[in-house]
Amino acid sequence: MVREILVWPGPILSTRSEEVESVDAEVKALVADLFDTMYATKNGIGLAAPQIGVHRRVAVIDLSKGRDPKQALVLVNPVIERREGEVDDEEGCLSVPGEAEAVRRAGRVWLKALGLDGKEYCLEAEGLLAVALQHEVDHLDGMLYVDRLSALKRDLIRKRMKKLKSRRRSGASR
Numbered sequence: 529m530v531r532e533i534l535v536w537p538g539p540i541l542s543t544r545s546e547e548v549e550s551v552d553a554e555v556k557a558l559v560a561d562l563f564d565t566m567y568a569t570k571n572g573i574g575l576a577a578p579q580i581g582v583h584r585r586v587a588v589i590d591l592s593k594g595r596d597p598k599q600a601l602v603l604v605n606p607v608i609e610r611r612e613g614e615v616d617d618e619e620g621c622l623s624v625p626g627e628a629e630a631v632r633r634a635g636r637v638w639l640k641a642l643g644l645d646g647k648e649y650c651l652e653a654e655g656l657l658a659v660a661l662q663h664e665v666d667h668l669d670g671m672l673y674v675d676r677l678s679a680l681k682r683d684l685i686r687k688r689m690k691k692l693k694s695r696r697r698s699g700a701s702r
């Protein structure tokens with residue numbers, strides 16, 4: 529089911545999510561909703577549960593945007609165990625539509641998470657996938673990429689997002 533993606537700023541996006549105890553039917557339904565919602569955006573490569581208003585440590589990533597099922601990643605209780613190097617890549621977020629800024633991240637990460645089968649797996653990633661993993665784990669900690677920008681840049685984006693939200697509320701179209 530396609531759910532509404534919350535737009536920053538807002539308290540729900542900035543709250544830490546709770547660990548999942550077991551990958552039960554409810555978590556599986558949440559994962560399905562995350563994929564449906566992410567694919568419906570056409571350009572999203574990652575989505576975390578708090579972005580659809582659910583405070584569970586669950587996120588999905590698919591760099592192929594639905595074209596290659598092997599790239600669809602399910603992250604339940606993900607933990608980044610090791611980080612190495614530095615990159616400054618431009619990042620965007622489905623909760624901050626229309627914006628993109630360079631963010632400093634580790635260039636390589638080692639991550640541990642549960643999959644949809646409830647089994648733990650380990651993943652070593654670099655490049656775009658490493659950045660996406662760090663971005664999604666941040667969401668589960670109540671942090672967005674804008675929180676990693678300078679106060680000046682963040683305030684400018686906040687103003688634009690507030691305008692966007694008021695336009696959406698009034699039903700006006702661009």
Ligand SMILES: [Zn+2]
Binds near residue numbers: 620621622667
């Ligand atoms: Zn995001």
